Amino acid sequence: MTFKSALQGFRSLMYRSGRIYNFLSNKIYNVRRKYLSISKLIGKNKHILDLACGTGFLTRFLHPSNIYEGWDINRRFLTKLKKDWMRGKSKMKYISVKQKNILDFHNYAKEKVDVIVLCDILHHINPSHFTLVENAQIHARKVIVCEPIAVKPKDIKAYTRFIRIFLKIGKFFPEKLYKLIDFLFLDNDGVNTYKKRLTWNHNNKSIKSLYKKMGFEKIFEIKDNYIGVWDSNN
């Protein structure tokens, strides 16, 4: 085994602990506003497939009448999602989680679900986001996407002061140092390389035109993030 291959599959601290992931996400983005908006767009009595669901924070904001299915490659996150549900953090009546690679398209059921949610995943799998969205549009009646505009420290506005200070300092870090911090502590999910993830570099105009290119007709801005909705009925 080479040193390089030993590093493949290594997850940062953030992706080793669902608690740390939730804590940091809450500090970086206005998570409440983001998930409440997605939940409102979903509504009631729907079958939802949340692809790359992570710790399933979205479930805390969904109407209990919905049926929720979450897929992610990170087993620890899925375990946290289930535990949180059993502790009553989500009021949903039915939740199922599966450890799957969302890019294995033969894994998808033939029957369409009502809604596929793709939240904070496109920038991880760049440039496979086009095929992922195309596949989602085949398997759902509605697709909701939510992505940050950009992921480099200099481009993130951040929701809390503590993170804003870190990012202000981080802007001056040499690329190699930031790469190391990302690898050990931040957005390294153990599957997608830094090179892939950090090429997600948009502004308000370019992210909107990307969404339009992928077929999302309705687009909303939520500070650092954009939500897009594709509906097969339109």
Ligand SMILES: C[S@@+](CC[C@H](N)C(=O)[O-])C[C@H]1O[C@@H](n2cnc3c(N)ncnc32)[C@H](O)[C@@H]1O
């Ligand atoms: C930034 S997190 C987003 C999690 C969640 N959607 C949210 O809103 O908090 C990205 C997630 O994508 C998962 N992931 C990355 N590539 C994946 C793949 N190919 N298949 C399944 N999950 C993947 C990671 O394990 C991680 O949980």
